[in-house]
Amino acid sequence: MSEPSSPTEQVVPVVKEKFHLDILNLSQTSQIQFGIRLQDYQKYRQYCSKRLDRIRGQLRKQYGKKQFINKVTDAKLINDSRYLVIALLKAERAWSYANDLKAAFEKKGDSRIAFHMSRRFSKAASNADQLLMICKEVADQYTIVEAEAYAAWMNSSNSIVKKYYQNALDEISASKQIYVELAKSGDHAQKDLYEKRIEESEPIIRFCLYNLKSKQEPEPSEEIEELLNQLKSSDSNNTSSDQELPMQLITWKSKTIKTDEKLREKLVIYSDYLKANQSKLPQTQSDIQTLDLTKNISQIFEVYDKLVYHLINCENIIKNELSALIRTNLKNKTVKSEIEESSQKILLSFVLYHKCKYLYERNTILIRMMQGVLEGEKVDESAIKKKANKVTYNDLVRLSTHQVKVFTILNDSKDDPTAAQKDVARDNDAQLILLKSQRLFFIGICLSNSHKYSETMSLFDRVLTNLANVKKTNTRNQLILSETSKLEESINQQRSQIHANSFIQQLSTNQDLKNQMSSMSLTSGTTGPTKSLINNLDSFETSFLQEKNLVDLPPQLEPVPVKPLFFDLAFNNVSFPTLDIGKSTPKKSSSTSTPSTPNTQDKSTPSKGLFSSFWGR
Known part of the structure; x- marks a missing residue:
């Protein structure tokens, strides 16, 4: 007979770890990667089925005909977060199948397809409710809130198909309000997901209001308000800790x-x-x-x-x-x-x-x-x-x-940049061109020190072009404008010095130029005054007062090869001699002709020769 336990002995309850699941992130990622982006609901349904088989195989919970295994429906038996993924994938699979049937019904209009579609939407809503029930038992507060919003979204889709617009409006409004609070409290990675979900809920709300002939969204229920208050309180605690x-x-x-x-x-x-x-x-x-x-x-x-x-x-x-x-x-x-x-x-x-x-x-x-x-x-x-x-x-x-x-x-x-910062962007463009111009200027000076004067001059021309582009930007920054003017002055000084250095270099390398420069003398010229300039201050040039002939008139006659002046007049009025004389007379017949020797010729017959046609004979 066992001894009774002492009244002082107490059983310490084992606190299970709360699971966490990013429901919206997981569902949206799967939808985008496996067909929903292209409206291929069949591909997404097949993906959900294959992933369910993989997860059940990992959990040793494969349901078949050979061996009977009870489905895990009790939250107390859940010891892995993958059970939450199974419930989510079941809801997603039913939802994708329902949307696939909806597309087929819109094409064919078969009533059996509509009935099957309604059953699939109901299945998706029931699976989402089952996910919410499991999360309330084994998940953390953040996952419970997400599951509440997800279940409300699925229930609204089911109600719209069945034309229960008031119920659909209540559910989608509750889902939207939860996502609004989650967007305020979540980090930046989740915030964009929630805001996108809020945008997707707006046309659904307008559709329900149109069918109900109403203009006002319903207020959240007491359960949703309590959930939102808990979320706000946890958010305020996190915000106070973040401010420290x-x-x-x-x-x-x-x-x-x-x-x-x-x-x-x-x-x-x-x-x-x-x-x-x-x-x-x-x-x-x-x-x-x-x-x-x-x-x-x-x-x-x-x-x-x-x-x-x-x-x-x-x-x-x-x-x-x-x-x-x-x-x-x-x-x-x-x-x-x-x-x-x-x-x-x-x-x-x-x-x-x-x-x-x-x-x-x-x-x-x-x-x-x-x-x-x-x-x-x-x-x-x-x-x-x-x-x-x-x-x-x-x-x-x-x-x-x-x-x-x-x-x-x-x-x-x-x-x-905003619209008010257009001047800043324009100044930045001008500053960048100015920096590149300064760099080219320093490179040009290095080339000048290496006695590459032609390359230096081409670089300085490029710099001046860039500085002109700086002025074309219409910048109002006085600092940039002053730097531009200083750089232009420096370039002009360097150009004069480079011209002189280039001439000296040519003088040292070109022997002919060197000889010409050495032969030049200030006193060897025969023209001009021999006195110095300071002694000729009172002397003036008077040769400009004399008459100067700019042009010789009349000019000297010169033969010019031109057409004769009276050629047309002579051609039209002067008659030429007739050319009938040169024409040949017709030959007489052989019967009337007198016999003659072969070497004799009639005197009346004009003579012919090699140039007879040229002379008109």
Whole structure:
């Protein structure tokens, strides 16, 4: 006989782990990848059946004729999240079959097809209700809310087919309100899915209101209101916890993205360092152009380098996560993973923008200092020696090339321009052309130092063309316009110097020109005054007062090969002699002719010869 248990002994209940399932993400991803995008409901139904067989095989729950196995309908027996996937796929399979039958009914109009379609929609709604019942027992709060919205959506589709428009309106309105709250509380990856679902519910609501001849949506039921209140309370708790963490949410390109803990720590380090050293940096481009280059430049460069270092650390973290997401999407792409990938790209553009911004400002100051060193101005040489031991124009070419790349990335990564920022976009285009012109100018000076004067002149012509394009952009930025005018002045100075250097080079290489220049003398000329210019200030040239003949009139006669003047007159009025004399007389017959010797010829017969036709005979 067993001993009775003591009253102090208590049984500790085992708390089961709550399962989580992204219902909308899973259903939307499967629909897009397997036929619904092309309205191929049969393909999607076949996919659902095959996946159900695979999951049941993994769970050892294959139902067949050889061995009887009870279906798992009790929530207490569910010990795996794949049971939730089975319930979801059953609802999706029935829904796709119903839509396939609906398309066939619209073509043929058979009443049996309509009856079968109605049965399939009812099956989809009952499977969705079964999914909701299971989720209420074994799933977390977020999954329960999604299952509630999914079941309401399926029930509204079933009610519309059966023309129960009031019930359909209540269900679709409840689904829409749940998705609205989920869009407010969810992360960025799920938010786009919920907003798309909200847009899809709008025409269904209008259709139900039209059939009911109503203009107002119904209010949510008490059960839905209680569910929404729970969701709002959990959302408020999460929001309060998020507000305590800095750099938890990043807003960029009209998107608010939640960062993970590893990236957030690096961004906090960057933000704290920026706040501590913000006063040491110039705030605008005009401040950079008016910056005193003789003192405290080393400290400014140190701050810029440190900021860029922190942002590079953030960039490496984002790139690693982005590459992992890309590899995952190559194998198994989902709607959620695509949204996460786009979110990581937006975060990367946020980091790249700020990194390139500080690099651009630092390089602008460094280029100014190097130009000052080459022109002999006084600058903070300690900051220059850290970057280069000896400054040459080759260093300026390298820096200006890097500056063009940095500014291009800066434009691509900036926040989305609006209609009010058209002037900013126009100034950015002008600034990019100006940077390329400065780079070509430095390359031209390097070619000039290498005694390649023709190439230098062609480059300077290209620079002047670019500067003309800068003015065509109609930019109103005075800083860009002043830099453009300064560059034009520098080019004109360099062109004059290059002309002189090119002539000297030709003089040293061309022997004939060298001999001509050596033979020139200021005193060897016979014409002109022999006195110096200062002694001829009172003497004036009076030869212009004499008469000068510009043209000799009348001009000298010269033979000109032209047509005779009276040729036509002579041709029309002068009669030519007749040519009848030259015509031959007809021959006499042989009977009347007198015999003669063969060597004799009649004197009346004109003589013929080789040129008789030419002479008219």
